[in-house]
Amino acid sequence: MKWILYDVGGVLENVDDHSWPLELEQSWSIRLDMSVEALRARLDSAALPDVTLQSGVADEYWRRFAVALEIDEDAVATMRGQLWDAYCGHGNVELLDHARSLQGRAGLAILSNSADGARDEEERRFGFSSIFDPICYSHEQGVAKPDARAYVNALEKMGARAGDVLFIDDNDAPVRGAEACGIRAIVHCDNATTIAAIECFLAS
Structure with a gap:
């Protein structure tokens, strides 16, 4: 998968x-x-x-x-x-809706640098757990991107091979960290480009 x-x-x-x-x-x-x-x-x-x-x-x-x-x-x-x-901030409704549309086609997970309390706050606002599993937060893992251990922990929780994962981040350093672990990764610039990259990855 x-x-x-x-x-x-x-x-x-x-x-x-x-x-x-x-x-x-x-x-x-x-x-x-x-x-x-x-x-x-x-x-x-x-x-x-x-x-x-x-x-x-x-x-x-x-x-x-x-x-x-x-x-x-x-x-x-x-x-x-x-x-x-x-x-x-505000939920990225277009990208969240697209993620929901992928349920059953791909595994969906989160890897985020975070602060203690983020899980409750983001769940209350956006209901992430109805879309993503696992949700890997730095404050719970004790390690943050771009440390390789953050990606390894996420892969273990997903039960996934690095080559079967596409990682999406809005900053260069976490993307480079993912790539160093063998994970395909892109920098998010806009929804249309990111959605196209996701669809291309799933079709490959």
Whole structure:
């Protein structure tokens, strides 16, 4: 069986992972009446847990976040919600609909660098589990793309051979990492091109 392995941010979700963190920092600095530099300095000194490679640490992350910025629980809840809204963006409806149409023709899976809590947030918004299995998140695997171990873990969970997989990501480095593991990979630029590449791969 052939597999299509998708990244999330910038592929299944319409979101610019390069710009939203900066925009969120700017918004928070205005909210707290401090400079972005001061905001960063406080958070840098807070020894926040690495939510990208660990699971079950989100609550501790936000507890330390609140202490560092001297804010109350209501403010934390608001800012936490803002982060997830920015992180998830909007579903790429066309690509998600195409993935659904592939059910029964190919295995469908996710390999994504992520943050603790992403599984619940993305499932609530987009229902990924009704389309993709397995869903491999960096914070649950303890390793992130383009580390080869991320791809090997995904292949093991899919029960797939590297040559039977097409990986789709919106960044060059993860694509090169996949190719180094023998996985065919493409950079997602637009839906039409990606869908055509998927169909070509499945027909080959």
